[in-house]
Amino acid sequence: EAAVTQSPRNKVAVTGGKVTLSCNQTNNHNNMYWYRQDTGHGLRLIHYSYGAGSTEKGDIPDGYKASRPSQENFSLILELATPSQTSVYFCASGDGLSLEQYFGPGTRLTVL
Amino acid sequence: GDKVKQSPSALSLQEGTNSALRCNFSIAATTVQWFLQNPRGSLINLFYLVPGTKENGRLKSAFDSKESYSTLHIRDAQLEDSGTYFCAANNAGAKLTFGGGTRLTVRP
Numbered sequence A: 001e002a003a004v005t006q007s008p009r010n011k012v013a014v015t016g017g018k019v020t021l022s023c024n025q026t027n028n029h030n031n032m033y034w035y036r037q038d039t040g041h042g043l044r045l046i047h048y049s050y051g052a053g054s055t056e057k058g059d060i061p062d063g064y065k066a067s068r069p070s071q072e073n074f075s076l077i078l079e080l081a082t083p084s085q086t087s088v089y090f091c092a093s094g095d096g097l098s099l100e101q102y103f104g105p106g107t108r109l110t111v112l
Numbered sequence B: 001g002d003k004v005k006q007s008p009s010a011l012s013l014q015e016g017t018n019s020a021l022r023c024n025f026s027i028a029a030t031t032v033q034w035f036l037q038n039p040r041g042s043l044i045n046l047f048y049l050v051p052g053t054k055e056n057g058r059l060k061s062a063f064d065s066k067e068s069y070s071t072l073h074i075r076d077a078q079l080e081d082s083g084t085y086f087c088a089a090n091n092a093g094a095k096l097t098f099g100g101g102t103r104l105t106v107r108p
Helices: none
Strands: A004-007 A010-013 A019-025 A031-037 A043-049 A065-067 A073-078 A087-094 A101-103 A107-111 B004-007 B010-014 B019-025 B031-037 B043-049 B052-056 B059-064 B069-074 B083-090 B102-107
Touching: A004 A087, A010 A019, A019 A031, A019 A087, A019 A107, A031 A073, A043 A065, A043 A073, A073 A087, A101 B043, B004 B083, B010 B019, B019 B083, B019 B102, B031 B059, B031 B069, B043 B052, B043 B059, B043 B069, B069 B083
Parallel strands: A010 A107, B010 B102
Antiparallel strands: A004 A019, A019 A073, A031 A043, A031 A087, A065 A073, A087 A101, A087 A107, B004 B019, B019 B069, B031 B043, B031 B083, B052 B059, B059 B069, B083 B102
């Protein structure tokens, strides 16, 4: 059973539209993360959370919001999508003590 | 500059040979993770390290926090080892900082 799942797996959006990417984890981890991966870069942290109700800015938060309504779910929200946000987005959950992270399968987002 | 620098950026190996990948840190890393991103794009956990070494089958990894580097050794490379290897360091709080990756191709 996959412990970190993401939906949708692929998404095409229009410029200026709203996009919501969803992540669910069954690891019972306190911490959750959203990254993006672009060609020529490793993974870059957008937002993260220490638990339900908490969201923190990562290294590249501009243009993104996050929501953590429960231990299991963490969403990434693009209120006004732009073509520069075309990327592959990964969600991860992390153990609150060791900080080891486990990744979902990724969501490929194309903004036209 | 890059806080986590991986080398080499790309590597081609003959099946059955050995190699080593390296990460150098300009941050005070406390733990390190190594991942393999396979050709389908999935990120597979290979190692989670505090200072020291770990071994798993044909893979062995070391992390030296005083000298600020980590290595991943691949022994008897197989075709299924192909992909991009990432190291990531934790230095404070819950965040990981990723290197740029090493793209490995194993040739038959």
